[in-house]
Each structure stands twice: as structure tokens, then as C-alpha cells.
Amino acid sequence: MKNSLRLGALMLGTSLLLSGCAATASTEPATDQGPAAELRLGYFDNVTHAAALVGLQNGYFADTLGDTKLSTQIFSAGPAAVEALSAGAIDAAYIGPSPAVNTFIQSAGQSAVIVAGATSGGAALVVRDGIDSPADLAGTILATPQLGNTQDVALRSWLGDEGYETSTTGGGDVTVSPTDNAQTFTLFQSGKIDGAWLPEPWVSRLVLEGGGHVLVNEADLWDNGDFPTTVLLVRKAFLEEHPDTVRALLDGHATAVDWLTQNPADAPAVINAQLTADTGKALADDVLARALTEVKFTVDPLATTFPALLGEAVKVGTAKDGDLNGLFNVTLLNAVLAERSEGPVSAGGLGTE
The missing domain is CATH 3.40.190.10 (Periplasmic binding protein-like II)
Structure with missing residues (x-):
């Protein structure tokens, strides 16, 4: 048994993974249309997605997005979130690096780009x-x-x-x-x-x-x-059409990451408050305390690790090889960091910074 x-699910997943998730976006760059009326954000109810949990619970996203409506959708794993993003059902997602790389390669760089890191380890x-x-x-x-x-x-x-x-x-x-x-x-x-x-x-x-x-x-x-567990991925067309909105999202994201690193004693209560709002159930105190010792929150996407991550996925048959150039666009993140007098992050030669 x-x-x-x-x-059965494995065989279906293999078919979807290796043949699908490719975006049908035009290769023509979109034009800046100003702030978006709505931003649809995906995330997981995991400690590795604590930046999303804190950003929502503490109202950081709401503060920085202003008049842009924030809608959220919860996923349990990256490939499902990528399918939603590639289909245009969401605009941005906290996600693991492997699904982000896979959709980028499947779409020849047209589906989405990584705009920030979120978590290392865990x-x-x-x-x-x-x-x-x-x-x-x-x-x-x-x-x-x-x-x-x-x-x-x-x-x-x-x-x-x-x-x-x-x-x-x-x-x-x-x-x-x-x-x-x-x-x-x-x-x-x-x-x-x-x-x-x-x-x-x-x-x-x-x-x-x-x-x-x-x-x-x-x-x-x-x-x-140091290895990336969670990054912030944005639909390429959405970034091109609404750069101000993506910058606002990154402002809230950076605030959440800073808060997590500066308030470790208060983090469990805030994380559990959002988990309870999402699922109706909080994590046990000892579980959450142990989990938080295993992660590091950072806006650095650790871009130089991605060629190795792609090599592993190709080796085990869950991804196709391809060019990673253009996977990262951390220009807006670095502008946010500069405003905070914080140093820039690197695209590792795989995008713009």
C-alpha cells in the first residue's frame, strides 16, 4: 500500500510541471499604467512566509499600498501558486525558489521575476x-x-x-x-x-x-x-504596468522583514495572530519558538545560489535547463533600501539591480 x-497525483504533477506553467504573456513590454486598483498576493501559512504574515497582521502592506486594494490567497506549495500567477489569477507571491525558476524558464523569461528575498533556512x-x-x-x-x-x-x-x-x-x-x-x-x-x-x-x-x-x-x-527558502515573485506584466504598486509592496515587505529581525520576542504572537485569522488555529508555543530559531529573515534573494538550485532541479528531472538571465529585478527594492539608508542587494549577474 x-x-x-x-x-496518480505524482504522474499528474509531473505532466503539469514539465509541460505546463508557461505564461502566454506578450514579449512586448507593457506600459506604466500608474498604481493598480488591486494587488492579488499569494502566500503560505508557514513560518518561512512570516514576512507575509507580519505584513498583513501589522498592516504594513495596507499602509504602503494606500488606495490599492489588497486581496490574498493562501497556497500550500509553490507549483500551485505559480500556476495561479502564470494564469493571471494573482499578481505576486511569496514562494520557494524552485517554482520561481521553473516558471521563468518555461516562459522564456516572460512570466515573472523575483523582486526580493524573504527567508533563508528553515x-x-x-x-x-x-x-x-x-x-x-x-x-x-x-x-x-x-x-x-x-x-x-x-x-x-x-x-x-x-x-x-x-x-x-x-x-x-x-x-x-x-x-x-x-x-x-x-x-x-x-x-x-x-x-x-x-x-x-x-x-x-x-x-x-x-x-x-x-x-x-x-x-x-x-x-x-545560507540558502533561499522564500522569495517574492511578481508577474512581469504587472511589474511593467504598475511599478509604483510593486514598490509600495516592497516597502511593506521590507518593513515586515525589519520588524521580524528587530522584534524576535514579539514575533511569535504576531505570527500566531495571522495564522489564527487564516486557519482558526495557532501553533503551539514550543513549535513556533523552535521554528523561528531555524530561519533568517532577509530581503536579499541570495541570487548567486540560483544556478546551483536550477542544476539540482534539472538533475532530478523536475525542471528543464535554461537561461536565468533576467530572473531578478531588484531595482525597486534597492530604491526602497536606499531610502532607509540600507545597503543594496545583488542580482548576482542574473538581472537588474
Whole structure:
């Protein structure tokens, strides 16, 4: 039964991921139409998306957007958010780097651009008792949030480095089963899966509430522990048509990130207030406290890591290779930072700054 878990969804996801998500936007640049009447923003109810949670709960976005109406939509994984953005259903999204890269390449650079970073760190492989080393993973079932999302790519790449074969349609030496995070938690508690590579707060929930332990902290796989978990992605056409609105969004975003870094003692209450507003349920205090120790909030998108991220996705078969030039446009962010007397961030040679 375990090896058949969600294989139908896996095959559907593979088809959508490798053949779809390409935007149909015109290659002709749009003209500046002034502030938008509405900005539709996507995000996840994850600690790694705390900038969005704080920006909403503390009213920073509302303050900076002024007369522009803010509408929000909650997602559980990046590929689904990218599909909505590529279809024009949302204008901007807090999202992991892998789906952002995938839509950029699939659309030949026309769908969306990264305008800021949000979070570094906060992802790990949590496993059950009895799994104490990579050698113990043969024949196991491990979950990720969605096929082709950032943690899915990280797990498949790491398993490959450890000598295991995986498949985007199920099977292999280790079965990787893309599963909704809440369902992953339930399956892990009931012993139906052996572990999961997830973002916070799900790592901390599996450890503190599910009885698991961390086998791999993704930070240990990167120089200085710095790797992007969440970035802010904007539809390219929306940026071209409404640069003032995107700048206003970035102003609120930078305020939220600054607040998170300067108010660690107050952050749990604000994050939980927004989670409660969204889901009707707050995180346990110990879960949220542990999760926040694993992340770093930053507007720097860590652009120089993206060629390696793309290489991993291509290697595991969840993305096609392509040119990343133009993926970043941090010009408006750097203007916001300059107004705050803060230093600029880099596009890593992959865009404008």
C-alpha cells in the first residue's frame, strides 16, 4: 500500500510541471499604467512566509499600498501558486525558489521575476525512530510538499548524492511522495510514511509533536548555511504596468522583514495572530519558538545560489535547463533600501539591480 501512495497525483504533477506553467504573456513590454486598483498576493501559512504574515497582521502592506486594494490567497506549495500567477489569477507571491525558476524558464523569461528575498533556512529532513543515517533509508517513503517544489528538489538531489535513485512518477530506491503538509503530519504520526523534507513550522511539528528527529538540516548543505527558502515573485506584466504598486509592496515587505529581525520576542504572537485569522488555529508555543530559531529573515534573494538550485532541479528531472538571465529585478527594492539608508542587494549577474 505504501508504494502506491499518491502515485496518480505524482504522474499528474509531473505532466503539469514539465509541460505546463508557461505564461502566454506578450514579449512586448507593457506600459506604466500608474498604481493598480488591486494587488492579488499569494502566500503560505508557514513560518518561512512570516514576512507575509507580519505584513498583513501589522498592516504594513495596507499602509504602503494606500488606495490599492489588497486581496490574498493562501497556497500550500509553490507549483500551485505559480500556476495561479502564470494564469493571471494573482499578481505576486511569496514562494520557494524552485517554482520561481521553473516558471521563468518555461516562459522564456516572460512570466515573472523575483523582486526580493524573504527567508533563508528553515527546511530539513525529519525521520522516524530507527533511521539514524542515510544508509537506513533504502525502501522508505518520504514526503515533500509538492512535486517540483523547493523541498522536493532538495530531497531528491540529496538522495541522489547518497546513491539512491528516485522517480518523479513514484518508485525507486526511496519513494518520494509529494503530499500536502497537513496530511504529511498525519501520515507521519500514524507511521504510514517514514519521514519528510519540509519547511518550518512543519519540521518542528514533526519533531515536537510527531516524535521524529532531524536527519538532515538543509542549512548544513550550503556555504555558511545560507540558502533561499522564500522569495517574492511578481508577474512581469504587472511589474511593467504598475511599478509604483510593486514598490509600495516592497516597502511593506521590507518593513515586515525589519520588524521580524528587530522584534524576535514579539514575533511569535504576531505570527500566531495571522495564522489564527487564516486557519482558526495557532501553533503551539514550543513549535513556533523552535521554528523561528531555524530561519533568517532577509530581503536579499541570495541570487548567486540560483544556478546551483536550477542544476539540482534539472538533475532530478523536475525542471528543464535554461537561461536565468533576467530572473531578478531588484531595482525597486534597492530604491526602497536606499531610502532607509540600507545597503543594496545583488542580482548576482542574473538581472537588474
